[in-house]
Amino acid sequence: MLNSKIPAGPLDQKWTDFKGHCKLVNPANKRKLEVIIVGTGLAGASAASSLGELGYKVKAFCFQDSPRRAHSIAAQGGINAAKNYQNDGDSVFRLFYDTIKGGDYRAREANVHRLAEVSANIIDQCVAQGVPFAREYGGLLSNRSFGGTQVQRTFYAAGQTGQQLLIGAYQSLERQVALGNVEMYNRHEMLDVVVIDGKARGIIVRNLVTGKLERHFGHAVLLCTGGYGNVFYLSTNAMGSNVTAAWKAHKKGAYFGNPCFTQIHPTCIPVSGDHQSKLTLMSESLRNDGRIWVPKAQGDNRKSTEIPENERDYYLERRYPAFGNLVPRDVASRAAKERCDAGYGVGSSKQAVYLDFADAIQRYGKGEVNKRNIQGATPEMITQLGKDVVKEKYGNLFDMYEKITGENPYEVPMRIYPAVHYTMGGLWVDYELMTTVPGLYALGEANFSDHGANRLGASALMQGLADGYFVVPYTIGNYLADEIRVSAIPTDHPAFVEAEREVADRINHLMNVKGKQTVESFHKRLGKIMWDKCGMARNAEGLQQAIEEIRQLKKEFWSDVRIPGEVNEMNPELDKANRVADFIELGELMCIDALNRNESCGGHFREESQTEEGEALRDDINFSYVSAWEFAGEHNWNLHKEELEFEVAKPTQRSYK
Amino acid sequence: MEHYNMNLTLKVWKQKNSQDKGRFETYQVKNISSEMSFLEMFDVLNEELIREGKEPIAFDHDCREGICGMCSMYIDGRPHGPWHANTTCQLHMRAYKDGDTIVVEPWRANAFPVIKDLMVDRNALDRIVQAGGYISVNTGNAVDANAIPVEKDKADASFAAAACIGCGACVAACKNSSAMLFLSAKVSHLALLPQGGPERKSRVLNMVAQMDREGFGACTNTGACEAVCPKEISISNIARLNAEYIGAGLVSEK
Incomplete structure (x- = not known):
């Protein structure tokens, strides 16, 4: 039934073999083929620019007033890549393995390996576009650590990595708009997929300014519409993030994969009241330097600064000594919930734990004193130098925390609590990122494919850009090569009407x-x-x-x-x-x-x-297995199972102890 | 931090569409918590208006964490309201006290026509980017990322300029409705990096020409833009833009 179209051969040769043998479309024919792209986040903008560069006629749609505002822009911490610039033992295989393990063995091996393979190309491409990643004094790129890994493979631009990557992709997209290869439709929302003779052939959109419905034809349709975390009302998603495009596709025949796989991010600013409209993430990168704790005594109402060191429970370091504060997100979130449920929570709601930078400030301060060879530094001087280092690394996050809570996190620990952040589930896609509707693709967070039951930090940006820059430009040719004889279908076709x-x-x-x-x-x-x-x-x-x-x-x-x-x-x-x-x-x-x-x-x-x-x-x-649900009428779905086969990364009980 | 509740009077610009003349409407909002964000206060008001069978106020917003650049209110004569280096969505009600009156308008600029109420059309900014705000590198052409070392201070300065969120507050604050801070941030971001070198001259000339076509005003160095920029984009970028522009014009090979 479900054909995931995973190429034969050894895992590390599958993608190379696919690229060597997939069908190609010659440049003259590309000009006749129209591609619709819905959503202009990292996946959509990178796909639109790359397909425009290849010569396809692209139409791109977003509901925001500009493609640059898609919610990828809010990603903070970083993007993973198996560059091994740190010489700390990283490799394509390790990134693959960490991702499979981090996903608790519920992702497809072939897709994840491909993701790890192209990860290094993404960094190269972004740097070439002018993405200003953080650098060391020698002028080379800097890396930091993220959860669920023991190497430093995360590239970053302060706490604004998503913004910088999206602006890179957006600039490339706008260049294609200027060249006439991409037509951009802002403030348009997709409300249905048009299927003709079993193939996706277009979409119906609402012009959000005039309210008019419009019909658009495409030889293929790419949904790059992000995740559905807003089903929980409160999440770290933007207010407009929604499932509608993916859901319409689902009702037109695209199976929905693993819908229950939701990521609850451990470090978000807690809810302050019923008026709350959204939650704000404090990047996982903060767990590089912040230590998470609660009081050892239940219901301790003292201020954080009044609780002495020996009365604090650094519960992640206690429970998971090998990974400490850098355990994967699902583990960290459950541990916070466990402490709060048991009565150790802090703050007025008691639904929060502390994320404390006092140690990091001291450590960095002393490091600066040594680096600058300062004699007889006072404790105040050390603290100030330490704060300066922390500010350079996380300044925008600290500012955001202070604006929202009115508390200064350089002086008192942050209060944090888990919140809905990402959805690993999404439209089921095969190896070529095609859904169960021929010609209908899903990229980035909108598909289910790479993160299994839990996504590792700094991997969403990697996947969005991998799909758009380096996967779909190859796989879409494999489909469109057979469509070159299909001329554009007029939108007065009965299916459009x-x-x-x-x-x-x-x-x-x-x-x-x-x-x-x-x-x-x-x-x-x-x-x-x-x-x-x-x-x-x-x-x-x-x-x-x-x-x-x-x-x-x-x-x-x-x-x-x-x-x-x-x-x-x-x-x-x-x-x-x-x-x-x-x-x-x-x-x-x-x-x-x-x-x-x-x-x-x-x-x-x-x-x-x-x-x-x-x-x-x-x-x-x-x-x-992957649960792939087929819509079968109101309140009614059929379950299809894609059995997962692990040829290389043999499933074991995940341990971060 | 002590929390408190407040009652406020809002004077908000209402305009049905770009053809409508528009006018101020006055609203009373009650029991607003100091912990709310400014937009959450608008949510409360809109919910009440809908329940009363009235038309809610349309405003742009999306991420509500100060990074997407979509929110755009002109609050008591200042884009994004009273706080320094802030977006409207990150403004919180502890900035106000019980009994305050707050006046809220859309961005005012010829190049930003009003769409409805507090929403404006900022596509002109996208078109300025289309004129040259990019590095022409097709996917797949890149060399290894560390093959292009960049001096840390230049990389940092480039990043500081690239932090622009394209909200248009600089235009709204400027008495001439100039987009020079926005444009200079993009030109600086790319001119400070070696990757941006090959197109450095054509970029600045084409982007400035597009800015002029869009009907933005000239820069007279009053600095209102820098003062309201939520991302603290420095006005020194405008100096760099001018130098780039003059340099490109003087030695233009075309």
């Missing part, structure tokens, strides 16, 4: 409910169900309740939602309603998937399946 009519009907339906409750209030309720019952810990009973509650919520939404304004004008509430309606349906599928997967792996923690020490307990005999 019908798809547009369906979209218009749904919009009218939503507008005509004329109920009492706001879209936002439904979204908040959905988020609470998901967080409580399909969040950091899940169990069968809770998931079954959640499915019932979500079905009820869906009925209520479609009978009592209130959307102000008109259809044929700018209407942000209508846009939001479209998105929330899809989140509600996705939420149900996530719970069904979580219920089906009666094992713990990575970020998916089923309380029924844990070791005596409370660690996630995988069940490789029964669950070593």
Whole structure:
């Protein structure tokens, strides 16, 4: 049934062999082939520019007012690459292995190996574009550590790595716009895929300024639309991040892979009240230098600075001495929840732990004193020099923390708590990044492929750019080579007319409910169900309740939602309603998937399946597969399983002790 | 930090679309927590307006963590409000006290037409980038990243300029609606790096020409742009831009 199209041969030769044998499209034919790209984050912008450079006719769409604003821009810490510039034993194999292990053996080996192979090219490409990565005094690139690894392979630009990488890709994209190879559509949102004779042939979009629906043809359609973390209402995603494009594709036949695999990031600024609209991440890179702790006594209400060293519990260092504060995200998040649930949390809500830089400031301060050969440095001088170093590394994050909380993290430890950050699940794709609908691709966070049940830090940027710069430019040719005889299909084709009519009907339906409750209030309720019952810990009973509650919520939404304004004008509430309606349906599928997967792996923690020490307990005999869900009508899905075969990285119980 | 609640009066620009003349509307908001962000205060107001059957206020926003550059309110005569080096989304209500009146307008500039209420069209900035704000390197052409060493201070200065989020606050603050700080940040980012060398002259000439075509005003060095820039882009970039521009014009080989 599911054909993942993994090339034969040894793991480290598959990609080379694929590239050597895939079909090619000659330059004259490329000019006749049209490609639609939805989303302009790292995956979308890199794909659009690369395919434009190759000569394809590209149309790119984003809902923001400029492609430069896609949420990749908010990624902070860094991007991994197996360069081994540090001479610390890194290699393609180690990056592959760390990623498979970090993903708790639920990712596809061939895809992950390819990701590791192209990782080094990404850094080269970005530097050539002028991405100003951090450098050492000798002028060469600097690296830092991230969770789940023991080498330094993360490239970074202060705490703004995503911004710098996206601007690099955006500039390349704008260059293609200027050259006429890419047509850019800002403030447009995709609301359906058009499928003709079983192949994706275009999309229906809403012009968010005029409210008009538009039809666009493409020989192929690439969804680079990011993740669906906003199903939880509160997440570190941007306010506009949504699942709608992926969900429409799902309802048109694209299987959804591992929807329950959600990453809860351990270091985010805690919720301050009911008004909270989003959560803000404090980069994982901070765990290079910050030490996480809670008081040793339950309910200790003293200020952090009044708690002496011997009354602090550095619980990650205690539980996981080998990796300490740099354990993978899923492990760190659960450990924080465990301490808070047991009554050791800090701050007014008691739903927080400390991330403390006092030691790092002293260590760096002393280092500077030595480097500069300062005699008789006072403690104040050491502290100041240390703060300066910390500021250079993480200044923008510290500023952001202070703006949000009103506390100065150079003086007092940060308070942090886990929050929804990334979704490993997404549209199921084969080795060529094609979904189960021919001609429909999914790249970056929108697909399920590379991170298994848990993504390692600094790997999302790597995957987005790998897919867009170095994978899809090859794999799409393998499909389009057979499409060169297909001339552009006029958008008055019945399939376009019908798809547009369906979209218009749904919009009218939503507008005509004329109920009492706001879209936002439904979204908040959905988020609470998901967080409580399909969040950091899940169990069968809770998931079954959640499915019932979500079905009820869906009925209520479609009978009592209130959307102000008109259809044929700018209407942000209508846009939001479209998105929330899809989140509600996705939420149900996530719970069904979580219920089906009666094992713990990575970020998916089923309380029924844990070791005596409370660690996630995988069940490789029964669950070593990708869940690929086929939409089969309202509240109804068929499960297809892609069995995972580990020829090189043999699954073991993950240990970071 | 002590938290408190407040009641406020908001005077907000309402404009149905680019053709509408527009006007101020006054709103009362109650029980706003000092812990809220400024946009969360707008969320509260909009929820109430929708429940009352009224039209909510349209405003641009997305990441709400100060990096995407989408939010754009002109608050009490200052882009992004009263805090230094800040975006509207990161402004928090502890900046205000009970009983305050706050006036909120869109960015005002000929090159940024109003779309609706507080939303403006900033595509002119994208078109300036299209005119040359890039390094022409196709995917696959790159040499090994460490084959191009870059002096650390130049790399740092380039990064500082590249931190621009393209929000347009510099334009909104400038009495001439000049986009020179935005443009100079992009020119500096690329001119300070060896990779940007080959196109250095054509880039600055083409980008300046596009800026002029878009209807942005001239720079008269008043420094309002730098004072409101959320990312503290230095006005020294404008000096660098001028030097680049003059240099490119004087020795232009075309």
